[in-house]
Amino acid sequence: MSRSPTDSQEFDLVHLDRQTFGDAALQDELLRLFDEQCARLMPVIAGGTSRERADAAHTLKGAARAVGAWPVASRAEAFEEALARPASGHVAGHVDSLEAAVAAARAALARRRNR
Helix, strand or coil, X not given: CCCCHHHHHHCCXXXXXXXXXXXXXXXXXXXXXXXXXXXXXXXXXXXXXXXXXXXXXXXXXXXXXHHCCHHHHHHHHHHHHHHHCHHHCCHHHHHHHHHHHHHHHHHHXXXXXXC
């Protein structure tokens, strides 16, 4: 597996290696599934019902943790917490932050596929 500095900013490759016992094909499959989950879940996070958004954020947080996408996981968790406290008024900012983290992770995955 080729490692670029950009990838290591978006993904903890040591964690991913441990999760997959160094199996590059399994890493590729898990990252492909993570990318698909991002594509499927972000529209729900951006515009679903409160419950749908919370469920999607929770699912994305778990998927991100599985592949070592810590920036996505932490922002999904923050969004989930903001939804639990709607009176705080910061939900929109958390969506923007999560969208940016997901976009960065998906861009890193695209670069990985194009090598």
